[in-house]
Amino acid sequence: DGGITQSPKYLFRKEGQNVTLSCEQNLNHDAMYWYRQDPGQGLRLIYYSQIVNDFQKGDIAEGYSVSREKKESFPLTVTSAQKNPTAFYLCASSIGEAAEYNEQFFGPGTRLTVL
Amino acid sequence: GDSVTQMEGPVTLSEEAFLTINCTYTATGYPSLFWYVQYPGEGLQLLLKATKADDKGSNKGFEATYRKETTSFHLEKGSVQVSDSAVYFCALSYYTGANSKLTFGKGITLSVRP
Numbered sequence: 001d002g003g004i005t006q007s008p009k010y011l012f013r014k015e016g017q018n019v020t021l022s023c024e025q026n027l028n029h030d031a032m033y034w035y036r037q038d039p040g041q042g043l044r045l046i047y048y049s050q051i052v053n054d055f056q057k058g059d060i061a062e063g064y065s066v067s068r069e070k071k072e073s074f075p076l077t078v079t080s081a082q083k084n085p086t087a088f089y090l091c092a093s094s095i096g097e098a099a100e101y102n103e104q105f106f107g108p109g110t111r112l113t114v115l
Numbered sequence: 116g117d118s119v120t121q122m123e124g125p126v127t128l129s130e131e132a133f134l135t136i137n138c139t140y141t142a143t144g145y146p147s148l149f150w151y152v153q154y155p156g157e158g159l160q161l162l163l164k165a166t167k168a169d170d171k172g173s174n175k176g177f178e179a180t181y182r183k184e185t186t187s188f189h190l191e192k193g194s195v196q197v198s199d200s201a202v203y204f205c206a207l208s209y210y211t212g213a214n215s216k217l218t219f220g221k222g223i224t225l226s227v228r229p
């Protein structure tokens with residue numbers, strides 16, 4: 001089955017620690033995205049990557065970092081500089097520029113709680 | 116910049132009631148429009164889409180029509196079920212280059228009671 005996997009589903013960390021969230025896709029999609037979801041605020045874009053070895057900041061990139069060394073993987077690191085990291089994090093992918101429209105496919109999400 | 120506005124929620128309906136969730140957008144070009152659904156504890160799933168004016172997207176009994184003249188993409192269903200309880204997001208996107216990211220509305224929670 002093709003799809004997007006995120007691990008772990010729940011993650012707990014102490015304040016001041018960096019933490020890396022995993023996102024893997026086997027859809028052969030060029031583009032990948034990270035969103036943050038908070039109650040009542042919808043989804044906000046953190047980072048996105050159109051191709052391997054390239055990525056751009058989204059609307060709320062401060063305190064986060066990413067890498068895109070492989071087409072199928074787009075890990076997100078939540079650093080200690082992120083002031084309010086507790087949230088639900090969603091990873092998504094899409095075909096990319098070759099698509100007629102930009103349908104994004106989402107993973108199941110990781111709920112991060114910083115204690 | 117581009118934006119999506121959804122009606123305020125939450126919405127609570129009885130089973131078999133008619134559903135309308137309003138969505139309007141502001142865009143500089145001609146975007147594609149989407150409705151995504153999020154069931155409790157899960158990621159988002161694409162519910163339906165429309166890529167040009169007057170297109171109607173439909174899926175699982177839900178429908179939405181791309182209205183360029185009113186910049187709207189309202190979601191409707193004739194008879195909701197308890198299993199439709201979820202959060203619904205309206206979104207827009209262009210399909211080229213740096214503008215290919217999705218812009219989401221804030222989402223609205225629908226609860227359907229038996």
